[in-house]
Amino acid sequence: MTILNLGIPKGSLQDATIELFEQAGWRISSYSRNYFPDIDDPDIRCSLVRAQEMARYVADGTLDLGLTGLDWILETEAEVEQISTLTYSKTSNRPSRWVLVVPNASPIQRVEDLQGRKIATELVGFTRRYLAERGIEAEVEFSWGATEAKAVEGLVDAVVEITETGSTIRAHGLRIVEDLLITETRLIANPSAMQDAEKRARIDQIALMLRAALTARHKVALKCNVPAHQLDEIVGMLPSLHAPTVSYLYDREWLAVETIVDADAVRDLIPRMRAAGAEGILEYALRKMV
Ligand SMILES: Nc1ncnc2c1ncn2[C@@H]1O[C@H](COP(=O)(O)OP(=O)(O)OP(=O)(O)O)[C@@H](O)[C@H]1O
Ligand SMILES: O=P(O)(O)OC[C@H]1O[C@H](OP(=O)(O)OP(=O)(O)O)[C@H](O)[C@@H]1O
Numbered sequence: 001m002t003i004l005n006l007g008i009p010k011g012s013l014q015d016a017t018i019e020l021f022e023q024a025g026w027r028i029s030s031y032s033r034n035y036f037p038d039i040d041d042p043d044i045r046c047s048l049v050r051a052q053e054m055a056r057y058v059a060d061g062t063l064d065l066g067l068t069g070l071d072w073i074l075e076t077e078a079e080v081e082q083i084s085t086l087t088y089s090k091t092s093n094r095p096s097r098w099v100l101v102v103p104n105a106s107p108i109q110r111v112e113d114l115q116g117r118k119i120a121t122e123l124v125g126f127t128r129r130y131l132a133e134r135g136i137e138a139e140v141e142f143s144w145g146a147t148e149a150k151a152v153e154g155l156v157d158a159v160v161e162i163t164e165t166g167s168t169i170r171a172h173g174l175r176i177v178e179d180l181l182i183t184e185t186r187l188i189a190n191p192s193a194m195q196d197a198e199k200r201a202r203i204d205q206i207a208l209m210l211r212a213a214l215t216a217r218h219k220v221a222l223k224c225n226v227p228a229h230q231l232d233e234i235v236g237m238l239p240s241l242h243a244p245t246v247s248y249l250y251d252r253e254w255l256a257v258e259t260i261v262d263a264d265a266v267r268d269l270i271p272r273m274r275a276a277g278a279e280g281i282l283e284y285a286l287r288k289m290v
């Protein structure tokens with residue numbers, strides 16, 4: 001039996017990743033102070049690895065498969081195969097942004113204004129390359145964290161930081177000058193593992209199920225009963241993958257209509273369906289969608 005070595009990102013993405021695996025069909029139990037969580041699949045061995053180091057360990061074959069942000073894949077320039085983009089962050093199912101931020105009162109208005117200035121960031125290599133490509137010479141120093149504070153205290157002229165909800169930037173009275181990178185979580189694999197038929201089959205299975213779980217988070221199932229004379233009008237309101245499923249109730253004057261819609265659309269859709277004569281309207285959460 002071939003064992004697949006899987007890296008789970010320790011830190012910001014840890015809880016969200018374990019939750020996604022649970023929804024996808026694998027239960028991972030992590031214990032404090034143990035970097036090898038249990039997983040209910042005998043063919044997989046899990047390790048907790050820092051997101052910053054994940055791509056390096058996947059590239060050198062220590063891990064066959066791992067999850068980390070696009071930011072750290074680009075920063076380390078590691079040679080990994082990107083299997084899938086999985087759009088989830090620490091607290092949301094949206095991408096995060098690496099942004100150039102300055103204090104509100106700073107004279108810096110554009111990235112070009114950084115010429116000759118000092119910048120702090122955790123993403124040093126990426127930031128240096130970004131500035132070099134634009135012909136800007138600036139000093140980029142590594143920050144171990146709490147980076148926003150360095151702009152407030154005047155230790156540096158600007159910082160390059162990740163933002164998800166924007167609350168840290170707001171709390172420090174900072175202003176975004178420019179977006180440098182939109183980053184999302186990526187499922188990455190070792191190129192030789194992808195050449196191994198057994199490992200590749202497991203990787204494809206995991207990729208499919210993780211994507212199925214994430215897609216389902218943005219969709220819901222809607223079901224309702226519709227009087228026959230209102231069927232066309234109500235079906236016309238409903239977007240669906242193909243067409244809604246329609247079946248007769250025992251009383252042939254009524255039909256049951258079932259469909260999948262964007263979760264965001266439901267608050268507008270249900271009142272319109274009701275006004276058009278739909279009854280017994282139900283919304284179901286979905287666990288997976290392929
Ligand atoms: N809100 C967020 N804040 C920070 N990183 C996030 C966020 N959402 C997603 N990420 C991703 O998480 C990864 C960083 O994870 P990691 O836990 O290694 O660093 P960290 O957040 O600085 O950890 P910590 O601050 O706990 O030491 C990056 O790939 C980043 O894109
Ligand atoms: O836009 P927001 O939702 O506020 O999230 C962004 C903040 O989250 C991360 O900090 P982290 O918790 O990793 O702390 P650190 O600065 O010590 O790394 C990141 O470095 C930002 O400071």
Ligand SMILES: [Mg+2]
Nearest residue numbers: 012122145146
């Ligand atoms: Mg951090």
